[in-house]
């Protein structure tokens with residue numbers, strides 16, 4: 001690492017001659033592989049942006065020039081070059097460095113990202129701010145061929161097109177991959193652009209001479225060539241000056257092209273072509289597997305997991321295939337998360353009923369609504385955090401029309417290494433205020449399957465919110481049992497205190513209840529909440545404790561409070577859940593312990609509030 005070791009900031013990078021940047025890229029790539037192998041993280045995407053990160057920091061004056069990485073899962077090289085090399089060993093761990101750009105982490109992280117397709121909007125905001133402030137910095141958005149399919153990117157480009165005097169550069173990092181292979185007409189369009197060899201050659205001629213007065217000639221040549229041999233690209237129609245496609249792994253070419261673009265005013269669009277996983281054979285061969293991963297051996301690669309409990313996504317995927325076999329109206333929809341959502345087998349078995357709509361959550365939900373109108377039974381498999389994108393579609397297009405759409409809400413609650421941006425902490429709060437919604441939270445894998453069946457059979461919008469990863473290891477029956485809507489289940493009878501637990505919090509609550517002899521209820525439904533059972537608990541216990549893996553602000557515990565208030569019940573209630581703040585990355589078990597949502601934490605909170613002995617507690 002003789003070059004990389006000398007670089008602690010972009011200023012150090014700028015001291016190097018351009019001729020050694022390729023060598024630096026090799027060192028940086030190796031550093032990323034070694035480092036991610038020890039921490040886990042997003043690998044394939046980061047290996048594809050090494051040359052780009054070097055060239056950007058080499059040519060532009062960051063942080064004065066604003067650099068935004070869309071999604072941000074490809075920003076490790078950028079982090080390393082901007083003084084965070086040593087922090088890579090803490091990547092995505094408790095109190096460690098975030099896996100995404102974060103404004104509070106570094107002045108070089110101009111904008112926090114993680115949910116896709118935001119970069120062009122933010123860059124346009126910054127570019128117009130520069131104009132308003134009379135400053136001359138350039139705002140740069142780096143966006144992938146997956147992320148650019150998101151609606152926001154188009155909204156932003158539509159807006160960009162009306163400004164011809166801003167310093168804005170959009171770089172399309174086209175690796176012909178989303179997490180899975182990319183889908184849609186835009187992807188086909190990129191392939192056509194790439195095959196327009198003559199056009200690219202014409203561009204390359206322009207590229208080599210872009211300086212001084214010759215720049216103008218080159219521009220004219222470019223215009224002439226475009227007019228003659230190729231229609232304007234989509235991006236030119238949007239008002240950009242389009243350059244490319246060029247090889248995104250040729251660092252010297254990137255440097256010279258960026259130098260040219262830096263001189264220009266008006267929206268610029270650079271199309272670069274890269275390979276996901278570039279330079280690490282295993283990731284190149286299987287970029288999907290190496291997209292996001294845990295620790296691994298760089299020499300041997302990822303080993304197939306053995307003897308692991310099935311994840312909730314697996315439970316969903318199995319149920320989906322089983323249910324699809326019994327009901328030809330079932331449709332499975334994913335907004336670009338086929339693997340994470342456990343839909344690989346379903347996609348293989350039922351290609352005509354599987355729809356990957358791209359990174360397009362809003363479209364996914366309204367598309368499902370359309371299918372439901374025509375008598376199909378769509379299931380939208382979506383991460384809790386990404387459903388936030390489609391909130392109005394959920395309300396206006398699905399719930400308001402009481403359409404029969406099932407939401408398989410994965411990654412609910414804490415997600416661990418991805419941190420605050422991806423945490424599914426809000427769904428109980430944001431869903432339960434929507435009329436017509438049914439919301440369930442399973443306490444184990446078998447109940448998850450039962451709830452999926454219940455949601456699917458229910459004639460209206462219903463969500464099953466389940467967590468990332470494996471559950472408690474409950475055996476799963478291959479049947480299609482459904483549950484009575486809005487009914488909880490008493491798991492143990494105790495004295496004085498009734499713990500009303502939701503979803504993942506049932507297991508630690510039960511363990512806590514056994515220690516302090518409290519009644520424990522598996523509430524099962526967040527909506528409709530089991531009011532009768534709540535009243536019964538209030539009448540037979542001094543105090544109620546609600547426990548949920550979600551924000552306490554407006555969450556399931558609040559639903560219990562509302563039920564009590566409606567019936568004028570004045571029992572003391574302790575609401576346990578996640579606090580009203582964003583929770584950073586860390587192991588889920590660490591985070592649950594910190595927020596007192598494990599067995600001991602629940603006991604401590606109850607005893608702090610109600611006294612040491614639950615049997616004889618004095619209710620304060």
Ligand SMILES: Cc1ncc(C[n+]2csc(CCOP(=O)(O)OP(=O)(O)O)c2C)c(N)n1
Pocket residue numbers: 044045048071073074114115116143144145146147148175177178179276335336337359360361386389
């Ligand atoms: C709104 C939103 N939906 C889904 C995701 C999950 N996601 C993260 S990266 C990714 C693929 C991005 O593809 P691309 O932009 O081409 O980047 P690449 O991984 O190819 O480098 C997806 C679907 C997300 N981060 N945000």
Ligand SMILES: CC(=O)[C@@H](O)[C@H](O)COP(=O)(O)O
Pocket residue numbers: 042071073114179292340411415418468
């Ligand atoms: C960057 C991004 O949004 C995804 O890659 C996400 O990190 C996947 O999360 P899971 O690992 O939970 O599928």
Ligand SMILES: [Mg+2]
Pocket residue numbers: 144145146147173174175176177178
């Ligand atoms: Mg891509």
